[in-house]
Amino acid sequence: MTKVIQQGAVDFSVNYKVQTTWGLQEALTFVLEGLGASLFLLSLMSDYLGGMVAGILILMASGVLLIMHLGNPKNMIYVLANIRHSWMSRGAALIPLFIGLGVVIVVLQGLLGISANGPGRTFLLILFALLTIFVVSKSGLVMTTFPAISFWNGGLLPVVFALSGLTSGLTVFLALSGWSLSEYPWILPGLLALLCIAVMLYLLIIKNAGAAANVSVDLITEHHFAEFYGVGIVLGILLPLAIGVYIAFVPTTATFPLFAIMAVARVLGDIVIRDVILKVGVFDKVLSG
Numbered sequence: 001m002t003k004v005i006q007q008g009a010v011d012f013s014v015n016y017k018v019q020t021t022w023g024l025q026e027a028l029t030f031v032l033e034g035l036g037a038s039l040f041l042l043s044l045m046s047d048y049l050g051g052m053v054a055g056i057l058i059l060m061a062s063g064v065l066l067i068m069h070l071g072n073p074k075n076m077i078y079v080l081a082n083i084r085h086s087w088m089s090r091g092a093a094l095i096p097l098f099i100g101l102g103v104v105i106v107v108l109q110g111l112l113g114i115s116a117n118g119p120g121r122t123f124l125l126i127l128f129a130l131l132t133i134f135v136v137s138k139s140g141l142v143m144t145t146f147p148a149i150s151f152w153n154g155g156l157l158p159v160v161f162a163l164s165g166l167t168s169g170l171t172v173f174l175a176l177s178g179w180s181l182s183e184y185p186w187i188l189p190g191l192l193a194l195l196c197i198a199v200m201l202y203l204l205i206i207k208n209a210g211a212a213a214n215v216s217v218d219l220i221t222e223h224h225f226a227e228f229y230g231v232g233i234v235l236g237i238l239l240p241l242a243i244g245v246y247i248a249f250v251p252t253t254a255t256f257p258l259f260a261i262m263a264v265a266r267v268l269g270d271i272v273i274r275d276v277i278l279k280v281g282v283f284d285k286v287l288s289g
Contacts, residue, residue: 091139
């Protein structure tokens, strides 16, 4: 059994210290960011107003959680002050921009019946595609800036979080919009397969990043095995993947109940995977006291 110290605990032994500052609330923030941005982009591409509204509301909810994490809304000023060097600062600036532009589009299209066409629509799609790529990758990029926690420093972490956000957004979009995937049946299974491969490669590669990273991987096995592999991988990735493959082979089965199961399983798995990755972040051995 791996011996660790909880961050903030009074312990005078020399050992690995597990961070306790980031947990479920921060995991939910990251999930909602990726989910909301992906859902909005997919809805914009298909002119699905309800999905655009839902995407904006989900992004707003992530902003509320971020402010709760900061403890005081005034602290947002300090977060924004380092936009040239901090991924967190860039996210704090660009996500409100995403929300603001999204609200304008929803108002114009939903209330005034005005929608962009031709080059204007192409520009909007490219703009929101770039913003979505940033938002779904941002949480992973933020975590790689913590050099003291080697488990978070793997280059694949932003890829894992980006794919996780995109697949969550896609499954929720399918459940809400009723799109049958008939035109592109292998998009969702392909992305889920890539996500599963990325997670496994991340765990294999990060073990070589240092002793503390290896301890983090061991903590997943010893303390979070059922959560990470049972809920995160099997329920959150493999189940939606199996359903997606089944629908690709038998398109007539593309019904709301299956899409709803995929969406709930994927989002729950997304939350659990991010939560566990945060909770097993370990500082290298230090002498406390």
